[in-house]
Amino acid sequence: MKTDFRNSLGYPMALLGGIALMTSAAISVADWLTQADITQRQLEDLQATLQQVVPATYFDNDLVRDTVTLRAGDQTVIAYRARRNGQVQAVCYQVSAPGYGNSAMVMVMGVDRAGTLLGVRVISHAETPGLGDKIEVTKSDWILKFNGRSLNDPPPFGWAVKKDGGIFDQFTGATITPRALVSAVKSGLEFFAAHRLALLDEVVAGGTPK
Amino acid sequence: MNPATFANIPHAHSQDSVPKLMGRVLLALLPATLYGVVLFGWPAFNLLAVTVLACLLGEAVCLWLAGRSVRLGMLDGSALLTGMLLALSLPPWAPWWIGAIGGAFAIVVGKGVFGGTGQNVFNPAMLARVMLLVSFPVQMTTWLDPHPWLSGSAPSFLEGLQVTFGHWAATDGVTGPTILGHIRTELGMNHALSQSVPGHYQSALAAVGWTGGSLGETAEILILLGGLWLLWRRAITWQIPVAMLVTVLLLASGFHWANPERFADPLLHLLSGSLMLGAFFIATDPVTSPLAPVGQIVFGIGCGALVYIIRTWGGYPEGIAFAVVLMNAATPLIDHYFRPRIYGRTWRGESRPIEKKSDEN
Amino acid sequence: MIVAMAALTSLGLFFGLLLSLAARIFRVPVNAQREEIMALLPGVNCGQCGYPGCGGAADALIAGQAVPTLCPPGGSALARSLATALGQTLDSAENGPPLLAEIDEGRCIGCAHCGKQCPTDAIIGAPKQIHSVFQEACMGCGLCVDVCPTECLQLRPQTPTLAHWLWPKPMLEGA
Amino acid sequence: MSRHVFWGGVHPPGQKHLSAERPIELLPIPARLYLPLQQHAGGPALPVVTVGQRVSKGELLAKAQSATSAPLHAPTSGTIAAIGEFTAPHPSGLPMATITLEADGADQWIEREPSPDPFDLEPAEVARRVGAAGIVGMGGANFPSAVKLDKARQAKVHTLVINGAECEPYMSCDDRLMRERAAEIADGVAIMLHAVQAARAVIAIEDNKPEALQTMRDACRVDERMEVRSLPSRYPAGSAKQLIQWLTGLETPAGGRGTDTGLLVHNVGTAYAVHRALRYGQPLISRIVTVSGGAVAEPRNLEAPIGALAADLLAYCGGVDTDCTRLLMGGPMMGQPLPCAETPVVKGTNGILALTAAELGEQRSPEPCIRCGRCVEACPMGLLPVEMANSARQEDWSGIQALKLNDCMACGSCAYACPSRIPLLQYFAFARSQLAEQRRQESKAQHIRQLMEQRQARFAREERVKAEAAAQRRAAKQSRVVVTADDDDDD
Amino acid sequence: MNDYRRIFADGLWGNNVVFVQMLALCPLMAVTTTATNGLGMGLATTWVLLSANIVIASLRHWIAPEVRIPVFVLLIASLVTLADMAINAWLHELYKVLGLFIPLIVVNCCVLGRAEAFASRQPVLASAADGLAMGLGLTLALVLIGACREVLGSATLFAQASLLLGQSFAFLEIVLIQDYSGFLLMLLPPGGFLVLGFLLAGRRLLERPRP
Amino acid sequence: MRDYLLILLGAALVNNAVLVRFLGLCPFMGVSNRVDAALGMGMATTFVLTLAVAVSWLLEHYVLAPLNIQFLRILAFILVIAALVQFTEMFIRKASPALYQTLGIYLPLITTNCAVFGIALLNIQQQYDFISSLLYGLGSAMGFTLVMALFAGIRERLALANVPAAFAGAPIAFIVAGLLALAFMGFVGLPVR
């Protein structure tokens, strides 16, 4: 009888186990089927982002695959290297900053050999629409003002919003976001300065370029 | 059976009425309002007028929709008072639509949907202020240095209209931070207070009211006098203002004593921002504060603590409005748990045996 | 992949066994009516009825504390089936003050039919005598009304006396 | 005793000057007196007279039904005109059982035995005599005084509090009584002390009655057990619970009795009635009534026979002006509105007020409650009147009981203080009567269930009897069958 | 047929998941800052509702009461995960718009709610209809609320609809006021609640029995 | 210590599960008619949430991560949480009828409470250690309980007030929830993690 075996102790167990088996099998298969595509799509996304901050003229390699992993403080930073003719012309990497209300802002920045900024783009943030979101390049060209800057241009005290005596505009009514962004970009440049050799794959000793 | 026979038990009533009560509060606000208008000129007057009109209009519409007598409903004066208090908490040169949206929101969402006067849970004026601050941070945080009426820097009537109703962009010449905002900015850059708040700036000027800030927060002394008058006329009770001020004072003293470079001194806390207005005129709104004296003390302490927390660690330089609205939310629970002891019962509501009392004596 | 499947399956087996055992060990006696109501309720356990989940709602329904229209997710169809299951009608709205039987003494012929009908013996009177209703025992069921040949027996609202008088509810226009 | 405070309370304007400065006058006996059978807390009195019977002044008309009940005596001599229904002194204007007495004008006393010295009597006997005299509390609660005296003696009460607070506005009957008959009151207090076997008596008088304070002090000087204390003039200082709280700091436990605190509270009028009953054998047949209010031509205090109509009293005081908007029995705070002036004075009637619209306060319609908490501040019981009213409006009966509506004494302080004129007391009265109705319905349902069970039992019995009869018949038939086989068509 | 008509009438309006059952509130509040977001979330949820109802209805005779809920949530979660992976791999542009919301569907309690209330008791076809109807009802609510918030908050309607639906739907994108400075309240958490509150009051007025 | 406190406060107030993160809204609207029910629900949620966070953390760090099968995270978490809640309910029901009445009856409601699962997932994303995870779960649950209680208090009061017919019930409840969310924006910017 049907009802009989359903009342047995093992039936629920077998049922749940069976369903778990089925679903995990389905997911595993799906994972296996989609894994490659998803990775590919993600790489494409990454590439698209990276190309925003490193102009195509700087590289002829597949820059998403030419990476170096470094430690900065307690964080690991993955830097992508743009090579032309085998020589690293520029690198780009992610930095993050605390935005308004403790949310994190993540951006990528591209820096050329000389330590000059090629570009900065915010890739994710939770700033307030209409206030803090002027950091998006689609909303305002504010972020483009970093192009061509370097650690000494402006001099260190100028790396601040105007309200704090620096050279970068703040937004009306939102100082926190630009302030945090400026200081994150600055520390990003400092990171470059500190790890320049490793980043440019010119380590003679000690580093382990990949 | 003649229903009139049942009306009005008992057959004697105190002479107080709601319009009288509201009238007293309005009267107590008048000196500070006049001072604010004089200090900030025509634009301040325009904003006040727009805000109050928006409130009155909103009230009329709500009463009409609810099918009540518009005339009777308007006469109680609560919409007028809401409008006044809202205007007093706005930046004086804010554009007209700030006042209009705020006033309408205060009355319609803050009060109308709850069923009108007396039914609302949150303080309508502060709700509107919070809403405006959250929705229009730019306009709501552009503060102005004083431009007293007859002085050279005061805008003329036409310029006033231009400020309130036209396009006017704040220029650095006329705007300036309030003390609390200044402190926040300075602390944000890790400057110690002793550098950023020079001694003379501290309390004297703020107390006299020669400072930027919202319409109604500049004249602390006038507000305080108005509040004391209200206490004397028994329009408000002492529990909320005293509990609130004492809490801020104690917290500020404690932290200032522990680290004077990080935490502003207590007098500055008391005399800056809109603490006085909040303590005497806003937190005391009878509708949205607890009924019983015990509950009112808890409410006052809660407001004071939240004000201090938001001012010191929060994202906004001033916390009165948020503190009041948050405590409004807690008011029903306070009313539920902090009740007077019933005669002949213990605090928990059980019958109270006699012996205990003689022990206590 | 095998690892993944094995891991999740063993989790499934483990918890399946756990629950299966628990259902046996922690079995609590069930109440047939409660099971019936539970089977009707959606089982969403959303709590919108104001009771803690469908179980709580079922208990309240059985205890008569809740009305069949309590469950928003169930909609009106559920209300109908609940009402049937509980033997209630949906429009159990109160209708005015309770009515009690009253005999118009002028027309009573003392047929004594009504007295036999009354389930509470509230009608007093010997045959051929004028009957009267003892209102403290009448529950207003109206059984007697149908049998009265002269229609002198009617259900009427109780006549007010000092002992029954109720204070009117204050009616406020706005407040 | 040290000074204590009682919570809450209000300060309504006193208005006592209207009537307090004229001596008590005797109301001429009206032609007809209307004596409701229930003038006290407890079961109604049972008539012992018949229509047409002649009675003398002080003769028993109706006897107490049970221990908590009180007898009724004829306030004057005359004929019983009717035993029927008459408008009750109640806002509903519904009738209640009443004896109508047609006065003969002779005012002829019944034969009275000379009274023995009360101090020679057993305390219990004193109380019995108080009960037989039909004395009920004159302070408004109308509770039979004999019961209170007995219970207090058994509870070993140490202090007798004589309540001369008279905190209701307009009322001055106790004031006049104390000013004019202080010695008699003091004697009544002494007798009550004996009845209760208490050690001391405190006579508490509000400080807005300096002359009464003085005369009572003078009268009590003779007995060192008695002390006169002046109370702050704040309504409801005269309420027994608040009085006890003010005097001792003790609170009557909820659900308990005042005597639990070791104190017994009685009104000054009660003391006076006890004096009359024990010294002269006079039952309670008259009382002092304040007739006042802006619509009364000559406000004053009258000694009126029980059963006189409010109309009689008002007429004696010069009639009522046309601007009278409300008639009250009792003070403005706790008094009952009267449906008409044709309602009788009862034992608990301390005043008849005819108030003008101006005195009632402008007739404003209620405004919305602004939760100002004045009602909470004013409530001497520490209740939340506004929450109780809200629960009543939403008919949340369990909620209102959780707020302890039962502890509310309907003093009216909350509604007096309310700036929005919320009809708080009507809401409470509405809730109380609904709750009472629920209890009635419940007990009725229970009663009906019993009746139905009885009926079922009766049917079952009848069935059984029938069945037995049938069985017997069948048995008989069978036995007959044995005898004659063809006796079948019997059934 | 009548039966199915009732299922759809219920799902879309009479027993709407949001307006009447008051379920699925979390994703509702979280994504409805624009009508487009609402539409995307609604469509994704509809798919999950539909497939979950079908799967559960076909398994309904096999479910043991002891493990009913774990089985249901497992099935729903795997359906959602499958959808997530599939869209990510093969409809990547759509994923960029919807991606954030899809995992939210797992915890959307209306899916489990329908599984319990309908699919576990009804045949497959009816359950499928129910899932579809409820999903469309949810979509309706999401779009309605999203539209209100979007219009009030940023004075646009169906902004970026072409990203979700393809270029041919670009005509949906409407900008109502050019230089609207924005009414942030509507885009922030409180806005969702307020809009839903007012919509419910409006629905109440619509449904008011006319004498 | 300070960090732990900040995690707790951050989860409870600044990133309140209901008003800011939009998790658990359905029971928030459903079981908030009475304060005692709201508190019961809050306590039950506190219990389950803490349990769920702990179990999911262990699962993640001792099963999923070592086996490198994080793509099964959703499945595994939801299975384990649902089973544990059901087990707890059965257990309490048998073991302690008193506890069942105050707490256990709310447990079935929690299966529809997406906060439990949402917080467990969020917690893994935060990469907390075990203790911090527990505090995060506890804080979130405390925040949930707090707003439930506040909201229920307000709704009890509104039930006795004169709310216009069009708004009485659910509409005003949503509006109040919105205003409550507005009020909670006052906590934005508190320096918490």
Ligand SMILES: Cc1cc2nc3c(=O)[nH]c(=O)nc-3n(C[C@H](O)[C@H](O)[C@H](O)COP(=O)(O)O)c2cc1C
């Ligand atoms: C709802 C709201 C959202 C805000 N969002 C942001 C934001 O995204 N970025 C930002 O820097 N400030 C934001 N602010 C903060 C204020 O505008 C704040 O006053 C300002 O950043 C401080 O700058 P100030 O030094 O110019 O006053 C927000 C304020 C409010 C009320």
Ligand SMILES: Cc1cc2nc3c(=O)[nH]c(=O)nc-3n(C[C@H](O)[C@H](O)[C@H](O)COP(=O)(O)O)c2cc1C
């Ligand atoms: C009643 C009242 C409440 C206020 N509440 C706030 C508030 O919650 N947040 C705020 O930033 N300013 C508030 N203000 C204004 C402040 O007191 C002060 O003017 C403001 O913090 C200046 O900030 P800023 O320097 O950043 O522009 C309020 C003013 C009043 C009168």
Ligand SMILES: Cc1cc2nc3c(=O)[nH]c(=O)nc-3n(C[C@H](O)[C@H](O)[C@H](O)COP(=O)(O)O)c2cc1C
């Ligand atoms: C609000 C309130 C006010 C009262 N005021 C008086 C008063 O002024 N004088 C008085 O004798 N009794 C007053 N009473 C009645 C007393 O509580 C108490 O019943 C009475 O003094 C007992 O005396 P008795 O039994 O002799 O009437 C008041 C009662 C209440 C509830």
Ligand SMILES: Cc1cc2nc3c(=O)[nH]c(=O)nc-3n(C[C@H](O)[C@H](O)[C@H](O)CO)c2cc1C
């Ligand atoms: C002492 C006092 C303070 C008041 N404070 C406020 C206030 O802060 N905000 C407000 O909108 N209304 C205030 N009112 C007016 C009124 O109570 C308020 O509009 C009600 O909330 C409307 O139901 C106040 C009234 C009084 C008597």
Ligand code: SF4
């Ligand atoms: S409202 Fe309906 S589905 Fe929700 S818990 Fe109550 S009975 Fe269950």
Ligand code: SF4
């Ligand atoms: S109505 Fe019913 S209970 Fe009343 S007398 Fe008639 S039969 Fe009896």
Ligand code: SF4
């Ligand atoms: S005194 Fe009147 S207005 Fe004030 S809280 Fe009480 S009932 Fe409301």
Ligand code: SF4
């Ligand atoms: S009437 Fe009742 S509630 Fe009002 S003050 Fe007196 S005791 Fe308190």
Ligand code: FES
């Ligand atoms: S609780 Fe219902 S969707 Fe979150």
